[in-house]
Amino acid sequence: MIRHIIFDVGYVLVDYTWKYKFREFGYDGEGIQRLAAGIFGGGVQGEALTLWQSYDNGNVTDEEVRADILRRFPDDAPVLTWFFDDPASWCTVMHDLAEAIAPLKEKGYGVFLLSNYPDRLWQLHVAAQPFHALVDGEVVSYAEHLGKPDLRFYRRLLERYRLNAEECLFLDDRRDNTLAAESLGMQTLTLDSPDARRRAVETLAVLPKLEQPCPVDWIETADLLLAKGRLSDWRGMYENVWSHAETARYMLWSVTTSEPDAIARMERTIRFQSEHDTYLVYEKHSLRPIGFAGLEQLDADTCSEASIALGPAFVRRGYGKQIVQALCRRAKTVYRAKTFIYSAREKNMASRALAASLGFQPFERETRLDERNGELYTLIRYRLAL
DSSP: OOOOEEEEBTTTTTEEOOHHHHHHOOHHHHHHHHHHHHHHHGGTTTTTHHHHHHHHTTOOOOHHHHHHHHHHHOGGEEEEEHHHHHHGEEEEEEEHHHHHHHHHHHHOOOEEEEEEOOHHHHHHIISSSSSGOSSEEEEHHHHTTOOOHHHHHHHHHHHTOOGGGGGGGESSSOHHHHHHHTTTTTTEEEEOOOHHHHHHHHHHTTTOOOOOOOOOOOEEOSSSEEEEOOOHHHHHHIIIIITTTTHHTSSSSSOOOOOHHHHHHHHHHHHHHHHEEEEEEETEEEOOOOEEEEEEEEEETTEEEEEEEOOOOOOSSHHHEEEEEEEHHHHTTSSOOSSSEEEEEEEEHHHHHHHTTOEEEEEEOOOOOOETEEEEEEEEEEEHHH
């Protein structure tokens, strides 16, 4: 049964009009083909294939691609300069499929993007489009440093968002890409002709409403994924977080000292997370569990963080700021909260600095007892208007 729709982007959700502009510059069909081969690879300038793939995969900068192509085609500098200087102007939305996303979401389907795309062009062509705000997750080549049809690229999407391949329908304009998806068990539609595209639009339109909508039970940031823990995470949490006294220092929990205790703790964590808006924190690319975080609703207008911790090897990377900002967004969009509360012990200077950097203002100080050691400590509470 299909529960998730995965879209390629180029020639599926967006189209490109640069060829028409090339004609305005005076190029005929042969000239356009020559330049296309030079920019994207294949044919006349075969070496460019590796260059643009490296660009897609985030291994070559915008400046390097531009300089290399202009060096190889100096007589075509005017049109190539336009191509690189104004890329937003040569991308258009393909509304027949882009406008199918909202109805799919209303029917309960998960919607994801899986695309080979360079960073700058992704921000201009895709991230700025209204349909992008509707998708549940994405795996893009520039961020992963690999792309289709590499099977690792597809597996990264499946593993990150915990999708069953058999429940996924993948749409792409290239047969080699859909063949790769099929080898992993996905259903596919190859949009390699106008008729195939029309059939795809019709297929999506008649998909039934799901009796149980696909939940989006994760929070995503630039580098992190906050998701519900699984029993297999016990070792990562034990090694990265729970066994470290420095992580527990300003918390209310004690260090876990053995593997059996870590397994039992993971079981308790899973039960707790099933009833609360709390998560493990994973590095998005490695999927290593490196901490935990969550939030709770205090009243109709107020949410609070529900304890945030990162293992000592993962601090000072900007992860704490990403977590707090993500929790604030969730408080505002899911709970419609107007205020977010953040707490830090007076001696926890790193947490206090984080609160200040995000614009939180202290409003309350309270003396509490640390029951682990019988010591008193001062808790400072901060608030931020959302």
